[in-house]
Amino acid sequence: MTITTSPDDLFHAAPVIAFERNNSDIWKIKSISANNLKYGILVNSTDGETDILSNIYKDDQDLVSRKMGGALLQKRPGIELRYRIRAGAYYRWVEEYCSLSYDNAGRPQKALSYLWISSLPIEWALLYKGSEIWNTLNSKIRHDILNQLTAILGYLELSTDLITDPTLIDFTQKEQNAAEKIRDRLIFTCEYQKIGMLEFSWISLSDIIKEALNEIVMDPIQVFIDTGNSLMYADRNFRLALEKILANIPEHATGATTVHISLEPDGDGGKLIIQDDGCGIVQQQKTRIFDLGFGKGSGYGLFLAEKILSIFEITIQENGVFGEGARFELMIPSHILEIRS
Known part of the structure; x- marks a missing residue:
């Protein structure tokens, strides 16, 4: 026996609600699929239109409003939102995938959304809460250990003065x-504690590079950025990875005067290139520079950068020529990159 199921049947059976937003008021819904009644979501309407913002949980409204406003301001083609929405007497976690289009004047022309109802947002929220509690506990324990290490180092210094x-x-x-190395390792754990704790969103690549540069003293080295208006789907930990890479230049790139940061298409994705005109890196060290503890400094910077980038499925290589400068190439997959001129 053959069972045939139409696409329409599958749509109504799936945990997804489709709706179209009003162009003149993005928080009003013009039309909505009938299966919203099945889940009790967005069932109350006034004047023939449903107001979505009033149905969103109050603690999520500000974040959702800012993200949607930012997407419209930057004329993004789409945005993903995660929030809690009223479902009868309760609230349910949902993920919204909104496709946006604009007219020649840059005004919203059409906004079509799919509201996905699944357990994934709930699991994400529980994981986030659990990680938050765990990190708070780790911070307290780390603080106590550092205090004890400070006392030990103080007594050791006094002992050195007394011993002959x-x-x-x-x-x-x-x-x-040994105690100082333990202290350095503990301080290092602060830097990667929040990896995976921040929400992902589409961010301007040039803006996040500039944010990273603001955390580093590059003078007198000049930095040139050529990434256009490209966007990347990441969280703010990506900035930390860039900081670690860029911080190596004034510290280790002897003779460097300029740094060029550019983006170019590469296969299905793109290649972010960070190139300086300093002394470069000898061939024998090119693979070892990403090892924990390697180098003249703390040995954490590039190690941490590579680990953070791997979260985004980004690979990094150093392909510069010794004597001509270092060249870090970050291979960014297409599903988290939108190249714009």
């Missing part, structure tokens, strides 16, 4: 070095 035996002085110095 060369052997004991040598032992004390080694103990102090």
